[in-house]
Every structure is written in structure tokens, then in C-alpha cells.
Amino acid sequence: MSRAFVKEADGDDFAEDLPERPVSSQPNFVTARGLQLIDQEMERLRKELAAAQAASDRAHQARHARDLRYWTARRASAQLIAPPDSNETAAFGCLVTLEREDGRRQAFRIVGEDEADPAEGRISWFSPMAKALSGRAVGDIATVANNEIEIIAIDSAPEQ
Numbered sequence: 001m002s003r004a005f006v007k008e009a010d011g012d013d014f015a016e017d018l019p020e021r022p023v024s025s026q027p028n029f030v031t032a033r034g035l036q037l038i039d040q041e042m043e044r045l046r047k048e049l050a051a052a053q054a055a056s057d058r059a060h061q062a063r064h065a066r067d068l069r070y071w072t073a074r075r076a077s078a079q080l081i082a083p084p085d086s087n088e089t090a091a092f093g094c095l096v097t098l099e100r101e102d103g104r105r106q107a108f109r110i111v112g113e114d115e116a117d118p119a120e121g122r123i124s125w126f127s128p129m130a131k132a133l134s135g136r137a138v139g140d141i142a143t144v145a146n147n148e149i150e151i152i153a154i155d156s157a158p159e160q
Contacts, residue, residue: 018062021070024113026126028077031093033159034115035080042071074114087154090133092125097153098133098142105152109159110134 030038045068052060083093090096090110097107108123110133116124123130132142133151140151 018066020066023070023073023077026113028074028079028112028114029081029092029125030078030112031083031115031158032080034112035075035078037115038071038075038078042068042075045071078112083156083158085156087156089135089137090151090154091135091156093156093158095121095153095155095157095159096133096151097155098149099152101148107153108133 045064049061049064049068052064081092084091087094092110095107095109097105099105106121108118108121108129110125110130111122113124113126116122116127125134129144132144132149136142136151138151138154142149142151
């Protein structure tokens, strides 16, 4: 076949093939910190998109525009949840300290999906761990992945 009839990749294919970021079907509960992070990400993406447009960089334009659409949708659906007034039971926004069967202690703050980062001690309100902890009090035992954990502290103060 003649090369004259074969479309060469020119970088524009990337923009056409870029799939939309999936949006969770769960309610978009956010902490005050989570809402601030969404706003910051939207501002960063607007600047990146403007720079990509100025540089006529179609691949980066497509990526930043796609990500901005995602975060705009997440911002529009965000439901700000205030931390509870007491430390009596684990709930959205709380920092829950637990002790595992092997004696390890860990602390997790229950946050929105986009804010979750288990390595940083933030778990999604919809995660199995958060579901197991929510509504429980200090001294309660919960089972997560066939392991027992005991809640040893609850702090409802918002993250700074």
C-alpha cells in the first residue's frame, strides 16, 4: 500500500482519544479542606490550560480541559459536611485512632473520595475501613478484612 494513504500520527490523535475521567456515583461529601483542594486544583488547571492554549499544545489542552471538566463537575456536586460537634462516635471528618490485633496503632481521618490518601492517613468515607469505623465509639471493636481493630481515640477537630 502506498504511504500516501496512511494517516501519520501527528499528536492530534491524543486529543481525540482522551477518555473522560469517570465520576463516582457516590454522593460527593467533602470536608472544608477537601473543598479548598478542589478549588485550588481548578485554579491550577485553568492556568495550565491557558498556557497550553498560548503554546498551541493541543495534547496538553485536551488533558487540562478534560481534567477541568472533571473537577468542575466534582465542585458542582460537592456537599460540604461539617465535622461532628462531639468526639463520641466516629463520623465523616473525624480522626480515628485504632489499634490492630498485632498492637500497631494507626490514625485515619474519614474524608471525601477525592481527598482520600491512605498513605497520608485519609480514607474515603465509602471505604470498607471507614464504614466499619463510622458510628462506633472509643473501646468498640470493628472487623475489617477479617481483622479486629479497636477504636482507641476519636478527634472531631477539623484538619488544618
